[in-house]
Amino acid sequence: MLDSELVKDFLFETNALCAHIIDKNGIVRFMNKTYLEVLGKKEEEVIGRHIGDITPETRSLSVIRTGKAVIGYYWPVNGYNMIASSVPLFQKGELKGCFSYSVFMDIWDAHNLIDNLMQQLNMYRDEVHSVHSSRYTFEDIIGQADNILEMKSLARKAALHPSITVLLMGESGTGKELFAHAIHSGSNRKKMPFIRVNCAAIPENLLEAELFGYEEGSFTGARKGGSTGKFELAHGGTIFLDEIGEMSPAMQSKLLVFLQEKEFERLGSHRPVRVNVRVIAATNRDLEEMIKQQKFREDLYYRLNVLCLKIPPLRERxxxxxxxxxxxxxxxxxxxxxxxxxxxxxxxxxxxxxxxxxxxxxxxxxxxxxxxxxxxxxxxxxxxxxxxxxxxxxxxNTLAPTGTLKELLRDYEKQILAQVLKRTNYNKTRTADILDMDLSWLYKKIKQYGLAPDNSRRQKRKTVEPIT
Ligand SMILES: Nc1ncnc2c1ncn2[C@@H]1O[C@H](COP(=O)(O)OP(=O)(O)O)[C@@H](O)[C@H]1O
Ligand SMILES: [Mg+2]
Structure with a gap:
Protein backbone atom coordinates (compact mmCIF):
# COMPACT_ATOMS: atom_id res chain seq x y z
CA MET A 1 0.00 0.00 0.00
CA LEU A 2 1.19 3.44 -0.80
CA ASP A 3 2.12 5.43 2.27
CA SER A 4 0.05 8.63 2.58
CA GLU A 5 3.16 10.28 4.07
CA LEU A 6 4.68 9.99 0.60
CA VAL A 7 1.89 12.06 -0.83
CA LYS A 8 2.23 14.59 1.95
CA ASP A 9 5.98 14.85 1.33
CA PHE A 10 5.38 15.28 -2.33
CA LEU A 11 2.83 17.96 -1.69
CA PHE A 12 5.19 19.77 0.66
CA GLU A 13 8.21 19.63 -1.65
CA THR A 14 6.73 20.05 -5.11
CA ASN A 15 7.15 23.28 -6.96
CA ALA A 16 4.51 22.33 -9.51
CA LEU A 17 1.70 23.54 -7.32
CA CYS A 18 0.79 25.48 -4.21
CA ALA A 19 -1.27 23.71 -1.56
CA HIS A 20 -2.71 24.29 1.87
CA ILE A 21 -5.23 22.75 4.20
CA ILE A 22 -7.44 24.51 6.72
CA ASP A 23 -9.65 22.91 9.32
CA LYS A 24 -13.37 23.54 9.67
CA ASN A 25 -12.65 26.67 11.71
CA GLY A 26 -10.44 28.18 9.04
CA ILE A 27 -7.18 27.49 10.88
CA VAL A 28 -4.21 26.62 8.66
CA ARG A 29 -3.01 23.06 9.29
CA PHE A 30 -0.74 22.59 6.32
CA MET A 31 0.97 24.75 3.74
CA ASN A 32 3.54 23.59 1.22
CA LYS A 33 6.91 25.17 0.52
CA THR A 34 5.96 26.66 -2.80
CA TYR A 35 2.94 28.45 -1.40
CA LEU A 36 5.01 29.70 1.53
CA GLU A 37 7.47 31.13 -0.98
CA VAL A 38 4.71 32.73 -2.98
CA LEU A 39 3.32 34.34 0.18
CA GLY A 40 6.80 35.22 1.45
CA LYS A 41 6.12 33.55 4.82
CA LYS A 42 7.75 31.02 7.06
CA GLU A 43 5.87 27.87 8.08
CA GLU A 44 5.64 28.99 11.72
CA GLU A 45 4.06 32.27 10.66
CA VAL A 46 1.05 30.52 9.12
CA ILE A 47 0.39 27.21 10.83
CA GLY A 48 -2.24 27.66 13.55
CA ARG A 49 -3.36 31.02 12.17
CA HIS A 50 -6.68 31.85 10.60
CA ILE A 51 -6.46 31.78 6.77
CA GLY A 52 -8.47 35.01 6.59
CA ASP A 53 -5.55 36.80 8.27
CA ILE A 54 -3.11 35.50 5.66
CA THR A 55 -5.09 35.75 2.42
CA PRO A 56 -8.26 37.73 3.14
CA GLU A 57 -9.76 37.02 -0.33
CA THR A 58 -9.53 33.28 0.12
CA ARG A 59 -12.36 31.14 -1.24
CA SER A 60 -11.61 28.26 1.14
CA LEU A 61 -13.70 29.89 3.87
CA SER A 62 -16.78 29.72 1.68
CA VAL A 63 -16.00 26.04 1.06
CA ILE A 64 -16.07 25.23 4.77
CA ARG A 65 -19.24 27.24 5.10
CA THR A 66 -21.11 25.59 2.25
CA GLY A 67 -19.38 22.24 1.95
CA LYS A 68 -19.18 22.79 -1.79
CA ALA A 69 -16.06 22.75 -3.94
CA VAL A 70 -14.96 25.77 -5.99
CA ILE A 71 -13.00 24.58 -8.98
CA GLY A 72 -10.72 26.41 -11.36
CA TYR A 73 -10.91 30.04 -10.26
CA TYR A 74 -8.38 32.74 -11.01
CA TRP A 75 -6.18 33.34 -8.00
CA PRO A 76 -3.77 36.26 -8.28
CA VAL A 77 -1.49 36.62 -5.29
CA ASN A 78 1.70 38.61 -4.74
CA GLY A 79 2.13 39.17 -8.47
CA TYR A 80 1.67 35.49 -9.35
CA ASN A 81 -1.26 34.44 -11.49
CA MET A 82 -2.68 31.10 -10.55
CA ILE A 83 -5.62 28.87 -11.24
CA ALA A 84 -6.91 27.45 -7.96
CA SER A 85 -9.40 24.93 -6.69
CA SER A 86 -10.71 24.44 -3.16
CA VAL A 87 -12.39 21.20 -2.18
CA PRO A 88 -14.11 20.29 1.09
CA LEU A 89 -12.64 17.44 3.15
CA PHE A 90 -15.17 15.04 4.64
CA GLN A 91 -14.63 12.24 7.12
CA LYS A 92 -17.53 9.86 7.66
CA GLY A 93 -19.85 12.43 6.19
CA GLU A 94 -18.67 15.18 8.47
CA LEU A 95 -16.98 18.31 7.14
CA LYS A 96 -13.45 18.49 8.49
CA GLY A 97 -11.85 21.23 6.49
CA CYS A 98 -10.77 22.37 3.06
CA PHE A 99 -7.90 21.49 0.76
CA SER A 100 -6.84 24.18 -1.70
CA TYR A 101 -4.32 23.82 -4.48
CA SER A 102 -3.31 26.04 -7.32
CA VAL A 103 -1.05 25.88 -10.33
CA PHE A 104 0.85 28.73 -11.88
CA MET A 105 -0.67 29.81 -15.13
CA ASP A 106 2.88 30.15 -16.48
CA ILE A 107 3.31 26.40 -16.12
CA TRP A 108 0.95 25.96 -19.02
CA ASP A 109 2.56 28.81 -20.87
CA ALA A 110 -0.75 30.46 -20.36
CA HIS A 111 0.98 33.77 -19.92
CA ASN A 112 2.58 33.60 -23.32
CA LEU A 113 -0.66 32.36 -24.76
CA ILE A 114 -2.56 35.27 -23.30
CA ASP A 115 0.12 37.71 -24.48
CA ASN A 116 -0.14 36.28 -27.97
CA LEU A 117 -3.90 36.44 -27.91
CA MET A 118 -3.79 40.01 -26.64
CA GLN A 119 -1.45 40.97 -29.47
CA GLN A 120 -3.76 39.35 -31.98
CA LEU A 121 -6.74 41.01 -30.39
CA ASN A 122 -5.07 44.40 -30.62
CA MET A 123 -4.18 43.75 -34.23
CA TYR A 124 -7.77 42.90 -35.06
CA ARG A 125 -8.94 45.89 -33.06
CA ASP A 126 -6.72 48.17 -35.14
CA GLU A 127 -7.95 46.49 -38.27
CA VAL A 128 -11.58 46.87 -37.25
CA HIS A 129 -10.83 50.48 -36.53
CA SER A 130 -9.19 51.12 -39.88
CA VAL A 131 -11.95 49.36 -41.81
CA HIS A 132 -14.79 50.55 -39.68
CA SER A 133 -13.82 54.03 -38.68
CA SER A 134 -15.87 56.92 -39.89
CA ARG A 135 -14.45 58.69 -42.88
CA TYR A 136 -16.36 61.94 -42.89
CA THR A 137 -16.80 64.88 -40.57
CA PHE A 138 -19.17 67.84 -40.50
CA GLU A 139 -16.71 69.72 -42.70
CA ASP A 140 -17.51 67.27 -45.50
CA ILE A 141 -21.20 68.14 -45.49
CA ILE A 142 -21.33 70.88 -48.08
CA GLY A 143 -24.23 73.33 -48.12
CA GLN A 144 -25.30 76.77 -46.99
CA ALA A 145 -29.05 76.51 -47.58
CA ASP A 146 -31.09 77.14 -44.42
CA ASN A 147 -32.60 73.66 -44.38
CA ILE A 148 -29.25 71.88 -44.52
CA LEU A 149 -27.65 74.26 -42.00
CA GLU A 150 -30.49 73.52 -39.62
CA MET A 151 -29.91 69.77 -39.97
CA LYS A 152 -26.18 70.22 -39.49
CA SER A 153 -26.72 72.13 -36.28
CA LEU A 154 -29.13 69.45 -34.99
CA ALA A 155 -26.61 66.77 -35.92
CA ARG A 156 -23.89 68.61 -34.02
CA LYS A 157 -26.12 68.53 -30.96
CA ALA A 158 -26.64 64.80 -31.46
CA ALA A 159 -22.87 64.35 -31.59
CA LEU A 160 -22.55 65.95 -28.17
CA HIS A 161 -24.91 63.39 -26.66
CA PRO A 162 -23.14 60.16 -27.48
CA SER A 163 -25.85 57.84 -26.25
CA ILE A 164 -28.99 59.11 -27.90
CA THR A 165 -30.45 57.26 -30.83
CA VAL A 166 -30.71 59.20 -34.08
CA LEU A 167 -33.08 58.60 -36.96
CA LEU A 168 -32.09 59.96 -40.37
CA MET A 169 -34.85 60.34 -42.93
CA GLY A 170 -34.50 61.47 -46.50
CA GLU A 171 -34.56 60.39 -50.10
CA SER A 172 -31.81 58.21 -51.38
CA GLY A 173 -28.58 60.06 -52.13
CA THR A 174 -29.29 63.04 -49.88
CA GLY A 175 -26.36 62.37 -47.56
CA LYS A 176 -27.84 60.32 -44.71
CA GLU A 177 -24.77 58.13 -44.46
CA LEU A 178 -22.54 61.19 -44.57
CA PHE A 179 -24.46 62.62 -41.61
CA ALA A 180 -24.12 59.35 -39.70
CA HIS A 181 -20.33 59.41 -40.19
CA ALA A 182 -20.15 63.06 -39.15
CA ILE A 183 -22.17 62.47 -35.98
CA HIS A 184 -19.86 59.61 -35.03
CA SER A 185 -16.66 61.51 -35.74
CA GLY A 186 -17.95 64.56 -33.92
CA SER A 187 -18.66 62.55 -30.76
CA ASN A 188 -16.42 61.17 -28.05
CA ARG A 189 -16.88 57.74 -29.63
CA LYS A 190 -14.80 58.78 -32.62
CA LYS A 191 -11.83 56.54 -31.74
CA MET A 192 -14.08 53.51 -31.50
CA PRO A 193 -15.59 51.55 -34.41
CA PHE A 194 -18.26 52.87 -36.76
CA ILE A 195 -20.09 49.84 -38.10
CA ARG A 196 -22.54 50.06 -40.98
CA VAL A 197 -25.17 47.42 -41.57
CA ASN A 198 -27.35 47.63 -44.66
CA CYS A 199 -30.54 45.97 -43.47
CA ALA A 200 -31.82 45.65 -47.04
CA ALA A 201 -28.73 43.89 -48.37
CA ILE A 202 -28.62 41.02 -45.87
CA PRO A 203 -31.11 38.16 -46.32
CA GLU A 204 -33.71 38.23 -43.58
CA ASN A 205 -32.72 34.88 -42.06
CA LEU A 206 -29.07 35.96 -41.73
CA LEU A 207 -29.62 39.43 -40.34
CA GLU A 208 -30.04 38.29 -36.75
CA ALA A 209 -26.75 36.34 -36.83
CA GLU A 210 -25.06 39.29 -38.52
CA LEU A 211 -26.25 41.74 -35.88
CA PHE A 212 -26.07 39.66 -32.72
CA GLY A 213 -23.52 36.95 -33.61
CA TYR A 214 -23.83 33.25 -32.98
CA GLU A 215 -22.30 30.32 -31.13
CA GLU A 216 -20.66 27.41 -32.88
CA GLY A 217 -23.19 24.89 -34.20
CA SER A 218 -26.22 27.13 -33.64
CA PHE A 219 -27.45 26.58 -37.21
CA THR A 220 -26.38 24.70 -40.31
CA GLY A 221 -23.59 26.56 -41.97
CA ALA A 222 -22.58 28.32 -38.75
CA ARG A 223 -18.84 28.92 -38.68
CA LYS A 224 -16.62 26.92 -36.33
CA GLY A 225 -15.97 28.91 -33.18
CA GLY A 226 -19.09 31.00 -33.77
CA SER A 227 -19.09 34.59 -34.90
CA THR A 228 -19.12 38.00 -33.31
CA GLY A 229 -22.08 40.15 -34.26
CA LYS A 230 -21.95 43.73 -35.45
CA PHE A 231 -23.33 45.01 -32.15
CA GLU A 232 -20.38 43.47 -30.31
CA LEU A 233 -17.93 44.75 -32.92
CA ALA A 234 -19.33 48.23 -32.49
CA HIS A 235 -18.86 48.15 -28.70
CA GLY A 236 -17.88 51.61 -27.54
CA GLY A 237 -18.69 53.07 -30.94
CA THR A 238 -21.64 53.57 -33.27
CA ILE A 239 -23.75 51.18 -35.29
CA PHE A 240 -25.38 52.61 -38.40
CA LEU A 241 -28.48 50.65 -39.39
CA ASP A 242 -29.07 51.72 -42.95
CA GLU A 243 -32.41 51.11 -44.69
CA ILE A 244 -34.13 50.27 -41.43
CA GLY A 245 -37.50 50.37 -43.21
CA GLU A 246 -36.63 47.09 -44.92
CA MET A 247 -36.21 45.19 -41.65
CA SER A 248 -38.58 42.25 -41.16
CA PRO A 249 -41.16 42.46 -38.33
CA ALA A 250 -39.35 39.69 -36.42
CA MET A 251 -36.06 41.58 -36.52
CA GLN A 252 -37.84 44.82 -35.63
CA SER A 253 -38.99 43.17 -32.39
CA LYS A 254 -35.49 41.94 -31.59
CA LEU A 255 -34.03 45.36 -32.24
CA LEU A 256 -36.67 46.92 -30.00
CA VAL A 257 -35.71 44.56 -27.15
CA PHE A 258 -32.07 45.48 -27.62
CA LEU A 259 -32.83 49.20 -27.55
CA GLN A 260 -34.79 48.75 -24.34
CA GLU A 261 -32.40 46.43 -22.52
CA LYS A 262 -29.05 47.35 -24.14
CA GLU A 263 -28.45 43.64 -23.95
CA PHE A 264 -28.83 40.70 -26.30
CA GLU A 265 -27.98 37.02 -26.63
CA ARG A 266 -25.93 35.48 -29.39
CA LEU A 267 -27.83 32.95 -31.46
CA GLY A 268 -27.60 29.58 -29.74
CA SER A 269 -26.55 31.07 -26.41
CA HIS A 270 -28.42 32.13 -23.31
CA ARG A 271 -25.68 34.29 -21.93
CA PRO A 272 -26.66 37.93 -22.18
CA VAL A 273 -24.09 40.25 -23.74
CA ARG A 274 -24.09 43.91 -22.74
CA VAL A 275 -22.71 46.47 -25.10
CA ASN A 276 -22.42 50.21 -25.17
CA VAL A 277 -23.23 51.43 -28.67
CA ARG A 278 -25.00 54.39 -30.16
CA VAL A 279 -27.58 53.44 -32.76
CA ILE A 280 -28.08 55.64 -35.81
CA ALA A 281 -30.80 54.40 -38.15
CA ALA A 282 -31.62 55.67 -41.63
CA THR A 283 -34.39 55.19 -44.14
CA ASN A 284 -35.75 56.68 -47.33
CA ARG A 285 -39.18 55.25 -46.54
CA ASP A 286 -42.10 57.01 -44.95
CA LEU A 287 -42.10 55.14 -41.65
CA GLU A 288 -45.31 56.77 -40.44
CA GLU A 289 -47.09 55.52 -43.53
CA MET A 290 -45.54 52.08 -42.97
CA ILE A 291 -46.88 52.11 -39.41
CA LYS A 292 -50.37 52.78 -40.77
CA GLN A 293 -49.96 49.80 -43.08
CA GLN A 294 -48.68 47.78 -40.11
CA LYS A 295 -45.35 47.18 -41.80
CA PHE A 296 -43.31 48.98 -39.19
CA ARG A 297 -43.65 48.72 -35.42
CA GLU A 298 -44.86 51.92 -33.88
CA ASP A 299 -43.03 51.29 -30.59
CA LEU A 300 -39.76 50.77 -32.46
CA TYR A 301 -40.36 53.97 -34.39
CA TYR A 302 -40.68 55.95 -31.17
CA ARG A 303 -37.57 54.28 -29.73
CA LEU A 304 -35.55 55.22 -32.80
CA ASN A 305 -37.07 58.63 -33.19
CA VAL A 306 -35.40 60.22 -30.16
CA LEU A 307 -33.86 62.74 -32.49
CA CYS A 308 -35.00 62.78 -36.10
CA LEU A 309 -33.10 64.55 -38.86
CA LYS A 310 -34.93 65.09 -42.12
CA ILE A 311 -32.25 65.54 -44.75
CA PRO A 312 -33.67 67.74 -47.53
CA PRO A 313 -33.54 66.62 -51.15
CA LEU A 314 -31.26 68.52 -53.51
CA ARG A 315 -34.19 70.11 -55.36
CA GLU A 316 -35.19 71.82 -52.10
CA ARG A 317 -31.77 73.38 -51.70
CA ASN A 397 -39.40 59.42 -69.66
CA THR A 398 -41.56 61.22 -72.16
CA LEU A 399 -44.48 59.52 -73.83
CA ALA A 400 -44.03 57.42 -76.93
CA PRO A 401 -45.09 59.65 -79.81
CA THR A 402 -48.70 58.95 -80.65
CA GLY A 403 -50.86 61.75 -82.01
CA THR A 404 -50.21 64.79 -84.12
CA LEU A 405 -47.20 67.03 -83.59
CA LYS A 406 -49.47 69.72 -82.18
CA GLU A 407 -50.95 67.32 -79.63
CA LEU A 408 -47.54 66.00 -78.69
CA LEU A 409 -46.14 69.47 -78.20
CA ARG A 410 -49.15 70.42 -76.10
CA ASP A 411 -48.68 67.33 -73.91
CA TYR A 412 -45.01 68.08 -73.55
CA GLU A 413 -45.70 71.69 -72.62
CA LYS A 414 -48.27 70.63 -70.03
CA GLN A 415 -45.90 68.08 -68.57
CA ILE A 416 -43.06 70.56 -68.23
CA LEU A 417 -45.27 73.24 -66.70
CA ALA A 418 -46.72 70.78 -64.20
CA GLN A 419 -43.25 69.59 -63.19
CA VAL A 420 -41.81 73.06 -62.67
CA LEU A 421 -44.89 74.27 -60.83
CA LYS A 422 -44.69 71.34 -58.49
CA ARG A 423 -41.00 71.89 -57.96
CA THR A 424 -41.49 75.54 -57.06
CA ASN A 425 -44.40 74.69 -54.83
CA TYR A 426 -46.73 76.49 -57.27
CA ASN A 427 -44.76 79.70 -57.08
CA LYS A 428 -45.75 81.23 -60.43
CA THR A 429 -43.17 83.99 -60.53
CA ARG A 430 -40.35 81.46 -60.02
CA THR A 431 -41.87 79.07 -62.53
CA ALA A 432 -42.08 81.83 -65.15
CA ASP A 433 -38.49 82.79 -64.31
CA ILE A 434 -37.13 79.27 -64.63
CA LEU A 435 -38.89 78.70 -67.93
CA ASP A 436 -38.12 82.20 -69.11
CA MET A 437 -41.75 82.92 -70.02
CA ASP A 438 -44.18 85.71 -69.48
CA LEU A 439 -46.14 85.56 -66.22
CA SER A 440 -49.43 86.35 -67.99
CA TRP A 441 -48.73 83.58 -70.52
CA LEU A 442 -48.11 81.19 -67.62
CA TYR A 443 -51.48 82.10 -66.05
CA LYS A 444 -53.16 81.41 -69.38
CA LYS A 445 -51.48 78.01 -69.69
CA ILE A 446 -52.34 77.06 -66.10
CA LYS A 447 -55.96 77.77 -66.88
CA GLN A 448 -55.84 75.99 -70.23
CA TYR A 449 -54.29 72.81 -68.81
CA GLY A 450 -56.08 72.89 -65.46
CA LEU A 451 -52.78 73.01 -63.59
CA ALA A 452 -53.92 74.94 -60.53
CA PRO A 453 -53.23 73.17 -57.27
CA ASP A 454 -56.30 71.65 -55.68
CA ASN A 455 -58.55 73.88 -53.58
CA SER A 456 -57.50 72.65 -50.16
CA ARG A 457 -53.94 73.46 -51.04
CA ARG A 458 -54.82 76.89 -52.36
CA GLN A 459 -56.71 77.63 -49.13
CA LYS A 460 -53.68 76.69 -47.08
CA ARG A 461 -51.36 78.78 -49.16
CA LYS A 462 -53.66 81.77 -48.87
CA THR A 463 -53.30 81.76 -45.12
CA VAL A 464 -49.52 81.83 -45.18
CA GLU A 465 -49.01 83.93 -48.25
CA PRO A 466 -51.21 87.00 -48.38
CA ILE A 467 -52.00 87.97 -51.94
CA THR A 468 -50.40 91.25 -52.79
N1 LIG B 1 -23.96 67.72 -48.33
C1 LIG B 1 -23.11 66.97 -49.02
N2 LIG B 1 -21.90 67.45 -49.33
C2 LIG B 1 -21.03 66.71 -50.03
N3 LIG B 1 -21.26 65.46 -50.46
C3 LIG B 1 -22.44 64.92 -50.18
C4 LIG B 1 -23.43 65.63 -49.43
N4 LIG B 1 -24.49 64.85 -49.27
C5 LIG B 1 -24.20 63.70 -49.90
N5 LIG B 1 -22.96 63.71 -50.43
C6 LIG B 1 -22.31 62.63 -51.19
O1 LIG B 1 -23.31 62.01 -51.99
C7 LIG B 1 -23.19 60.60 -51.96
C8 LIG B 1 -24.45 59.98 -51.41
O2 LIG B 1 -24.57 60.27 -50.03
P1 LIG B 1 -25.05 59.20 -48.96
O3 LIG B 1 -24.68 59.72 -47.62
O4 LIG B 1 -24.57 57.84 -49.31
O5 LIG B 1 -26.62 59.30 -49.19
P2 LIG B 1 -27.80 58.41 -48.61
O6 LIG B 1 -27.23 57.59 -47.48
O7 LIG B 1 -28.82 59.40 -48.16
O8 LIG B 1 -28.28 57.58 -49.73
C9 LIG B 1 -21.98 60.29 -51.11
O9 LIG B 1 -20.87 60.08 -51.94
C10 LIG B 1 -21.80 61.54 -50.28
O10 LIG B 1 -20.46 61.71 -49.91
MG1 LIG C 1 -27.49 55.38 -48.19
Missing part, protein backbone atom coordinates in the same frame (compact mmCIF):
# COMPACT_ATOMS: atom_id res chain seq x y z
CA UNK A 318 -30.88 73.96 -55.31
CA UNK A 319 -29.11 77.19 -54.28
CA UNK A 320 -26.32 74.93 -52.98
CA UNK A 321 -25.72 73.52 -56.45
CA UNK A 322 -22.68 75.69 -57.35
CA UNK A 323 -21.00 74.92 -54.04
CA UNK A 324 -21.68 71.20 -54.40
CA UNK A 325 -20.53 71.16 -58.02
CA UNK A 326 -17.27 72.82 -57.07
CA UNK A 327 -16.67 70.44 -54.18
CA UNK A 328 -17.61 67.30 -56.10
CA UNK A 329 -15.63 68.30 -59.20
CA UNK A 330 -12.53 68.78 -57.10
CA UNK A 331 -12.95 65.32 -55.56
CA UNK A 332 -13.66 63.65 -58.90
CA UNK A 333 -10.70 65.30 -60.60
CA UNK A 334 -8.47 64.10 -57.82
CA UNK A 335 -9.75 60.56 -58.16
CA UNK A 336 -9.67 60.43 -61.96
CA UNK A 337 -6.45 62.46 -62.17
CA UNK A 338 -8.16 64.89 -64.56
CA UNK A 339 -8.10 68.68 -64.65
CA UNK A 340 -11.63 69.62 -65.63
CA UNK A 341 -12.25 72.28 -63.03
CA UNK A 342 -14.69 74.71 -64.63
CA UNK A 343 -18.29 74.69 -65.75
CA UNK A 344 -19.98 76.90 -68.31
CA UNK A 345 -22.91 79.05 -67.17
CA UNK A 346 -25.18 77.19 -69.58
CA UNK A 347 -24.22 73.83 -68.13
CA UNK A 348 -24.79 75.09 -64.59
CA UNK A 349 -28.15 76.41 -65.67
CA UNK A 350 -29.11 73.04 -67.09
CA UNK A 351 -28.16 71.33 -63.85
CA UNK A 352 -30.11 73.82 -61.78
CA UNK A 353 -33.28 73.15 -63.75
CA UNK A 354 -33.15 69.42 -63.32
CA UNK A 355 -35.21 67.85 -60.50
CA UNK A 356 -32.53 65.45 -59.18
CA UNK A 357 -34.52 62.41 -58.07
CA UNK A 358 -31.22 60.70 -57.16
CA UNK A 359 -29.99 63.77 -55.27
CA UNK A 360 -26.30 64.29 -54.58
CA UNK A 361 -25.37 60.76 -55.56
CA UNK A 362 -26.91 61.40 -58.97
CA UNK A 363 -25.14 64.76 -59.21
CA UNK A 364 -21.88 62.98 -58.46
CA UNK A 365 -22.52 60.47 -61.27
CA UNK A 366 -23.52 63.17 -63.74
CA UNK A 367 -20.39 65.18 -62.97
CA UNK A 368 -18.22 62.12 -63.26
CA UNK A 369 -19.56 61.33 -66.71
CA UNK A 370 -19.30 64.94 -67.82
CA UNK A 371 -15.72 65.27 -66.56
CA UNK A 372 -14.71 62.15 -68.48
CA UNK A 373 -16.36 63.48 -71.64
CA UNK A 374 -14.74 66.91 -71.25
CA UNK A 375 -11.39 65.26 -70.61
CA UNK A 376 -11.75 63.25 -73.83
CA UNK A 377 -12.33 66.57 -75.60
CA UNK A 378 -9.17 67.91 -73.91
CA UNK A 379 -11.40 70.57 -72.43
CA UNK A 380 -10.98 71.96 -68.91
CA UNK A 381 -14.56 73.12 -68.63
CA UNK A 382 -17.83 71.18 -68.58
CA UNK A 383 -20.16 72.60 -71.22
CA UNK A 384 -23.75 71.81 -72.13
CA UNK A 385 -22.52 69.35 -74.75
CA UNK A 386 -20.86 67.24 -72.06
CA UNK A 387 -24.24 66.90 -70.40
CA UNK A 388 -26.10 65.66 -73.49
CA UNK A 389 -26.89 62.36 -71.78
CA UNK A 390 -29.09 64.16 -69.25
CA UNK A 391 -31.34 65.28 -72.06
CA UNK A 392 -31.48 61.77 -73.44
CA UNK A 393 -32.34 60.41 -70.03
CA UNK A 394 -35.14 62.87 -69.46
CA UNK A 395 -36.43 62.15 -72.95
CA UNK A 396 -36.64 58.49 -72.05
Missing amino acids: IEDLPLLVKHLMRAINKELKTKVNKMSAEAMDLLSKYHWPGNIRELQNVLQRAILLADLDSCCSITKEHLYFMKIESEK
